[in-house]
Amino acid sequence: MRKERLLSAAVEQSASIVIVTDPSGTIEYVNPAFERITGYPSAEAVGQNPRILKSERQSAAFYRDMWKRLSAGESFTGEFVNLTRDGREYWQRSTIFPVRDVDGRVVNYVGIGEDVSREKELEAQLLMAHRAGAAGQLVAGMAHDFNNLLASILTNAQILDMSRAEGSPPEPEVADIVAAARRGGELVRKLVLFSRDGDLSPRPVLVDAMLQEVERFMRRLAPASVAVRVEMEAGGCHVMADPLALEQALVNLARNGVDAMPRGGTLTISAACESAGVGDAPQVRFTVRDTGVGMDADTLLRVFDPFFTTKVPGYGTGMGLAVVSGIVDALGGEVAVDSQPGQGSVFTLRLPAVAPPAEVPEGADPAAAVGDRHVTVLLAEDEEPLRRAAARALRDLGYAVLTASDGMEALTTLMDHRSEVDVVVSDLIMPHGSGTDLYDAVRRWDHRPRFVFTSGYAAAPWDPGDFPDVRFLPKPWAVAELAEAVRTALAEDAG
Helix, strand or coil, X not given: CHHHHHHHHHHHHCCCEEEEECCCCCEEEECHHHHHHHCCCHHHHCCCCHHHHECCCCCHHHHHHHHHHHHCCCCEEEEEEEECXXXXXXXXXXXXXXXXXXXXXXXXEEEEEEECXXXXXXXXXXXXXXXXXXXXXXHHHHHHHHHHHHHHHHHHHHHHHHCCCCCCCCCHHHHHXXXXXXXXXXXXXXXXXXXXXXXXXXXXXXXXHHHHHHHHHHHHHCXXXXXXXXEEECCCCEEEECHHHHHHHHHHXXXXXXXXXXXXXXEEEEEEEEECCCXXXXXXXXXXXXXXXXXXXHHHHHCCCCCCCCCCXXXXXXXXXXXXXXXXHHCCCEEEEEECCCCCEEEEEEEEEECCCCCCCCCCCCCHHHCCCCCEEEEXXXXXXXXXXXXXXXXXXXXXXXXXXXXXXXXXXXXXXXCCXXXXXXECCCCCCCHHHHHHXXXXXXXXXXXXXXXXXXXXXXXXXXXXXXXXXEXXXXXXXXXXXXXXXXXXXXX
């Protein structure tokens, strides 16, 4: 009797579901854990068939295999997607086994199960993270190669433009090629950012110009039922940011706002310069406001969590706002949200404001201003079309140019001309040696050339503290940007 009481207490107090049926499958007993997890009270479940939990997510073959095993007197272990009494899906891992009497006849079936929904959610998140990581690596590799091609196209197009007869008008076809190559580089950068494998390259960004880009994008994206308003209150204010990353953050917020207004409404995007208090550094405040369904307090607590989403499956990964939070943190800013059910939502981004960049005097030609025939540049680049174009551009700017197609040839050339080479412009990743290998080889030379590293990757893949005197030039670069990088390297050397 004591053993029976102990057994009964253990089943009643177990955190696992326990369900007992007769040989035909009619429920005779469920424990309190069954009631708590499924929502079915014992009085309602007893007398029913376990099919009340069926979600139709398992195939007929799944159930045939289960009954084949049970009918043969074997136990069955499997995972079910079941439905609670109110229609919510949950994952249950169960073991079902027959109970026999003294004559060996099956008199009952017992199922013991656990709610493993959270475990399944974590597995799905881990799988998504692995897939995102693999996709990021693939995108980064493709972006590197594509940026090399774009750099060659852009450089050759600009050489054609620079070689036209003095006073002749620019060729529109050449201008179109340059514009398309630049746009291609921007698209590659956005793709890398979207894959979340790209680092940020902050620079002063004109706020109103940024809002214009976001406005153009959202007017194409938003349905006719959503009015898009953009309020530009920042004047000539600049913010320190990676322009493409900031655009992605604002677009993510705006798209969330549109999704929160399935029946239409108003999306308002604004920006303004402000100071938090006397003596505080100025900031730029971006605001994205919608008139949608709003969020309750529990949702607000998790809104920036990775993989958290209130959207139905297939309509959101739960990463949009997590990406926004990551971008803003990386830029040294902060993001906040205010919302109530039925009252819409307001997302606020604050980023440091900065002084505008120095303007190039009107009519100045930054490429022509760097000519110095006494300066020698070693150009190390394994992509032959780009190497030819870049060497031509540097020679047109007045530099003496030595070239190398891989790391070993670059090192040999550098050793043979160690007293002549003033600047090394080197791709970071080459066969038979990298740009950093070249840097390390000459680190202790008395006459040490300056270095400019280039790469098809979006940002410098090193710790800046390891190479404090090296400039980084991401591809695709324009001829003027190459000229500016070399000129700045020489100026630092002179200083």
